[in-house]
Amino acid sequence: MADLFSAAHESDDDAPAGTVARPHASAPLAVRMRPRTLDEVLGQAHLKRPGSPLRKLTEPSAAGQAAGPSSIVLYGPPGIGKTTIAHVIARAEGRTFRELSAITAGVKDVRQVMEQAQRERDLYDRTTVLFLDEIHRFSKAQQDALLPGVENRWVVLVAATTENPSFSVIAPLLSRSLLLTLRPLDDADLAALVDRAVADERGLNGAVTLTPGARDYVVRMAGGDARRALTVLEAAAGVGLDRAAAAASEADGGSPAGPVEVTEEDAAQAMDHQVQRYDKDGDQHYDVISAFIKSIRGSDVDASLHYLARMLEAGEDPRFIARRLIISASEDVGMADPTALQTAVAAAQAVQLIGMPEGRIILAQAVTHLATAPKSNASYTAVDEAIADVRAGRGGPVPAPLRDSHYPGASALGHGEGYVYSHDEPHAVARQQYAPDPLVGKDYYRPKPIGAEKRLVDQVAALRRITRGE
Numbered sequence: 001m002a003d004l005f006s007a008a009h010e011s012d013d014d015a016p017a018g019t020v021a022r023p024h025a026s027a028p029l030a031v032r033m034r035p036r037t038l039d040e041v042l043g044q045a046h047l048k049r050p051g052s053p054l055r056k057l058t059e060p061s062a063a064g065q066a067a068g069p070s071s072i073v074l075y076g077p078p079g080i081g082k083t084t085i086a087h088v089i090a091r092a093e094g095r096t097f098r099e100l101s102a103i104t105a106g107v108k109d110v111r112q113v114m115e116q117a118q119r120e121r122d123l124y125d126r127t128t129v130l131f132l133d134e135i136h137r138f139s140k141a142q143q144d145a146l147l148p149g150v151e152n153r154w155v156v157l158v159a160a161t162t163e164n165p166s167f168s169v170i171a172p173l174l175s176r177s178l179l180l181t182l183r184p185l186d187d188a189d190l191a192a193l194v195d196r197a198v199a200d201e202r203g204l205n206g207a208v209t210l211t212p213g214a215r216d217y218v219v220r221m222a223g224g225d226a227r228r229a230l231t232v233l234e235a236a237a238g239v240g241l242d243r244a245a246a247a248a249s250e251a252d253g254g255s256p257a258g259p260v261e262v263t264e265e266d267a268a269q270a271m272d273h274q275v276q277r278y279d280k281d282g283d284q285h286y287d288v289i290s291a292f293i294k295s296i297r298g299s300d301v302d303a304s305l306h307y308l309a310r311m312l313e314a315g316e317d318p319r320f321i322a323r324r325l326i327i328s329a330s331e332d333v334g335m336a337d338p339t340a341l342q343t344a345v346a347a348a349q350a351v352q353l354i355g356m357p358e359g360r361i362i363l364a365q366a367v368t369h370l371a372t373a374p375k376s377n378a379s380y381t382a383v384d385e386a387i388a389d390v391r392a393g394r395g396g397p398v399p400a401p402l403r404d405s406h407y408p409g410a411s412a413l414g415h416g417e418g419y420v421y422s423h424d425e426p427h428a429v430a431r432q433q434y435a436p437d438p439l440v441g442k443d444y445y446r447p448k449p450i451g452a453e454k455r456l457v458d459q460v461a462a463l464r465r466i467t468r469g470e
Contacts, residue, residue, distance in 0.1 A: 029234040030227045032202045033193075038088050041081050042189045042226060044182055053178055057089050057156070071150045071157035073135070073165050073174065076182030079225030082160035085182075086131035089158055096120050096128045098155075102137035107145045114149040121154065128155045135159040136168035143170045150176050190219045190229045197230055206259055208237045213264035221271050235270035236262050288314075293324060297332040301371035308360075308367050318359050322348035325366050336376035336451035343369045374451025382444040389439070396436030431469045441468065 035041045038048055038058045047054045057072065074082040090097035098113050117128035135143070149155045150173065157177065161168055165179055194215060197203035210218070218236060222229035240262035248257075292307035311321060322344070329344035347366035351359040389395065405416025420430040433440060443464070447456040464470065 028231070029197060029203055030230040033197050033200065033230055034087055035081075035084050036088070036091060038085075041084055041088065042193055043185045044081060044085075046183070047180055054085070054180060058092055070153045071155075071159070071177040073159045073161065073169060073177050073179045074182060075161055075165050075179060077184060077224070078162055079222075079227040079229075080182050080185050081226065082182060083131070083133065086129070086158040086160065089156070090129045090131070094126055096126045097131070098128055099131045099133070102132060102134040102142070105132075105142075107142055110142065110145040110149075114154055117149060117154040130155040130157050132157060132159045134161065136161045136163040136165075140170055143173050147172055147176070184224045185226055186224075187219050190222050190224070190226060191215065193226055193229055194218055194233055197233055204233075204237055208240055208262045209259045210236075210262050211264060214262050214267045217264050217267040221267075232267065232271045236267035239270050240266040289321075289324060292321075293328055293332075296325075296328050296367065296371045297375065299371055299375065301368055304367050304371040305364060308363060312356075312360055312363075318351050318356055318363060319348070321363055322351050322366075325363070325370060328370055331380045332375050332377060333370055333373045334376040334379045335447065335453040335456060336374035338452060340370050340373050374453075376448045376450050376453045378446055378448050378453065382446070386444050389442075394438055396438045398436065399433050401432065402434065427466075429463060429466045431466055434467065 038055060041048065049055065053072070074085060076082060086099075089095070096117075098116070100109055100113065113128070113130055117130070120126045120128050130149070132138070132146075146157060150157050159169070159173075159177070165174060194210070198208060198210060199206055214236060218229055218232050221232050237260075240260050243266065244260040288307055288310055292304060292311065295303035295307060308321065312318065326341070326344040326348055329341040333340040343366050347362050350362045354362065400414050400417060401419040403413075403415035405411055405419075411417070420432045422428050422430045424430075435442065445460065447453045447460055449457050
């Protein structure tokens with residue numbers, strides 16, 4: 001258990017125990033620039049409206065009790081303000097701040113916080129704000145240990161998670177907390193943050209300026225992550241300052257005069273590769289693969305290739321991607337282009353034989369084929385309709401002519417009697433009842449007039465007329 005930034009802050013003997021400390025000058029830029037008020041928090045306008053639960057939580061407590069809901073769960077991707085909001089809540093008057101990380105804390109740590117919170121409330125009339133980062137990593141037993149403190153309001157729990165709380169937080173804890181979903185930051189939010197960090201005395205204090213290209217580069221490489229934006233900015237400023245200092249030293253042995261201009265080249269030197277936000281077992285995994293398949297289904301080859309690249313760059317298993325392509329080939333392309341399935345299966349086999357990084361070329365070919373192919377889900381919907389009828393009991397005995405007649409006694413039961421051998425008939429198609437009695441005349445497969453399936457529209461209709469004697 002530790003106070004927020006306890007290792008990275010100056011000590012302050014006058015500060016009450018458990019309050020948020022002042023950032024040290026050597027702390028990372030992202031720490032120094034952490035907002036001190038809710039109004040300084042970027043984005044999240046839907047959570048900051050006057051009178052909102054979050055707004056009330058950042059106001060001073062009354063009579064030892066937190067305003068608004070007793071506890072909140074903050075859900076959203078990394079770097080959009082979950083820890084910052086906890087920090088702001090803790091700054092309100094009459095608050096004691098405690099922080100636990102679900103990675104290292106256990107039930108014993110939770111109980112210790114609860115005991116301290118009770119003492120703080122009873123002796124000093126102070127409300128304890130417990131910030132629990134990555135609550136999804138807590139086991140059920142560990143989350144259960146939080147319930148008494150939350151239910152009795154010994155603490156105001158501010159729990160942060162990057163995974164869907166519906167699956168990662170126990171129901172009793174969710175029912176006692178308010179779920180606040182944080183929205184991703186857009187480029188305008190990040191650009192404003194960068195500008196603020198360049199000018200603010202807590203940040204770079206005007207020591208550098210950014211060219212438009214450098215500013216755009218920092219925002220782009222941040223990928224919606226405010227923490228990463230400040231990290232890239234700090235590194236880019238360091239490269240620019242070192243470059244300027246070296247140039248000044250060679251010229252006259254002095255120091256750079258005035259603000260140093262940081263260029264796009266400086267920013268690229270600091271970070272030349274965007275880190276993909278992706279979790280192989282979480283929401284990003286499912287969201288990106290969903291967008292990938294829907295882009296293929298929607299025939300947007302460019303978006304399909306983008307999501308393919310995004311998964312590959314994030315280290316997704318190419319075999320998983322290949323398996324999904326095989327499914328898509330039948331589910332979305334189907335008989336409109338029967339060769340799509342052949343391509344997908346061949347791609348899956350080739351990726352296993354060749355591996356990465358060359359496997360990306362094979363996957364790209366398969367994605368291009370499927371995305372540009374005509375689409376039909378007629379086979380997919382046909383089998384689902386047939387399964388639905390079977391589950392609903394719509395069927396019946398197999399017609400006697402179709403039953404197996406090869407075992408002793410079968411002929412005495414009438415099995416096979418009246419069967420018409422198709423190959424003896426014109427066009428090798430026989431007039432004969434194949435479906436059980438309740439399903440005679442039922443059409444499951446309805447070919448679409450798209451791609452290669454177009455020729456099946458008339459062909460299937462003709463076959464039905466012959467087999468059904470219509």
